[in-house]
Amino acid sequence: MSLSVYKFGGTSVGSVEKIKKVADKVVADYRKGTKVVVVVSAMAGETDRLTKMAQSFSPNPSRREMDLLLSNGERVSASFLTIAINTLGVEASSLTGRQAGIVTDSMHSKARIKRIDVGRLNEIIGAGGIPVVAGFQGISEESEVTTLGRGGSDLTAVAIAHALKADQCIICKDDVDGVYTSDPAVVPDARRIPRISYVEMLEMSGLGAKVLHSRAVEMAAKYEVPIKVIPTFEEGEGTLIVKEDKRMESEIVSAVITDKNQSKITLLGVPDSPGIAAQIFGRIAKKNIVVDMIIQNVGGNNKTDLSFTVPQDDAAEAKVIAEDIADKIGADNVKLDPKIGKISVVGVGMRSHSGVAARMFQALADENINIMMISTSEIKISCVISEKQLKKAANVLHKVFDLGA
Numbered sequence: 001m002s003l004s005v006y007k008f009g010g011t012s013v014g015s016v017e018k019i020k021k022v023a024d025k026v027v028a029d030y031r032k033g034t035k036v037v038v039v040v041s042a043m044a045g046e047t048d049r050l051t052k053m054a055q056s057f058s059p060n061p062s063r064r065e066m067d068l069l070l071s072n073g074e075r076v077s078a079s080f081l082t083i084a085i086n087t088l089g090v091e092a093s094s095l096t097g098r099q100a101g102i103v104t105d106s107m108h109s110k111a112r113i114k115r116i117d118v119g120r121l122n123e124i125i126g127a128g129g130i131p132v133v134a135g136f137q138g139i140s141e142e143s144e145v146t147t148l149g150r151g152g153s154d155l156t157a158v159a160i161a162h163a164l165k166a167d168q169c170i171i172c173k174d175d176v177d178g179v180y181t182s183d184p185a186v187v188p189d190a191r192r193i194p195r196i197s198y199v200e201m202l203e204m205s206g207l208g209a210k211v212l213h214s215r216a217v218e219m220a221a222k223y224e225v226p227i228k229v230i231p232t233f234e235e236g237e238g239t240l241i242v243k244e245d246k247r248m249e250s251e252i253v254s255a256v257i258t259d260k261n262q263s264k265i266t267l268l269g270v271p272d273s274p275g276i277a278a279q280i281f282g283r284i285a286k287k288n289i290v291v292d293m294i295i296q297n298v299g300g301n302n303k304t305d306l307s308f309t310v311p312q313d314d315a316a317e318a319k320v321i322a323e324d325i326a327d328k329i330g331a332d333n334v335k336l337d338p339k340i341g342k343i344s345v346v347g348v349g350m351r352s353h354s355g356v357a358a359r360m361f362q363a364l365a366d367e368n369i370n371i372m373m374i375s376t377s378e379i380k381i382s383c384v385i386s387e388k389q390l391k392k393a394a395n396v397l398h399k400v401f402d403l404g405a
Ligand code: ADP
Pocket: 008, 009, 010, 011, 012, 041, 151, 172, 173, 174, 175, 176, 178, 179, 180, 181, 182, 183, 184, 185, 208, 209, 210, 211, 212
């Protein structure tokens, strides 16, 4: 008997009516003889609502308190969906992250999954029931409730699919019917991609395409968990994420990704001596903050300017660290650009084609878009530009690389 792990995002469980329809969908598959596990997000807007309410008590509530608070969003939708499934005459049980056996490290607000103790899940499945797991959360060895980072229910679903050796992990979406060549909300001309390789999807997610959580793709790639992204409420082929993309000759560029959730921090007038970058990035890494781009320019006076980008949510914390270090090493100043835009093109075909970067830079230049930072890998090129020009840049590059419908 095959086993599918379904994940429903916030918009798919955003209302009573939608939850009832999700219950119908899950039960229909269950009645065909499939074993089913369901992972849910909080109802649309709920995580933001709780976050905002907490901030009316303190601008900076502790991460531990935020984790316990936010974990409730997913518990509520898991309970609602379970009640809806039970009403259809099928046994289902909602489970918190802890009850589902999801053990994490203790890094509040961005915990990593260490293991999943699948006993309880298997018990429910073995008795013919459907476990409905509250996504995005786990429990640390110290019995503290943790969360996995925004969008983390995708990771819950992939991790459970791997732990249970499920046949597939089916990510159901309400606002898009698959993975697109660019965010359809930014590029109206974007096209659904029927199949994509783990490596390309990993780049896309890592660069800020929020359609799938990057750590979920990372885990799926590592353990070869097949992922399907499909529409929740319609029929549709969606997108299959696979190990190898069997296109005869891959397109050079397969997607254009925008990200407006990054900030730039610059240390000005850093003395040019060994070990300073190690100090800065060592301390930032200890806080589990992911640094994306880094550039350093050595000036004439043995001083350098060092800029790097971090997720907006982490910018304030990274700035405090940068200021502390700047103070100790005698740098002139620290500057924070809270909002920057990052535009990237991704494609495995870039490995074997030259000139992609030049075409990208020329297209941006033609539109008078200034590039502030550049970074490349063998399958992607990213530029930091002004956030205001992001939409224009995405549409232009989508056209230049011929990705349209
Ligand atoms: P869910 O709540 O189901 O997890 P998300 O809101 O996290 O859904 O992700 C879906 C959103 O991702 C869509 O609204 C879409 O605008 C955005 N998105 C960004 N990049 C892409 C892309 N390349 N393909 C599809 N959707 C994308």
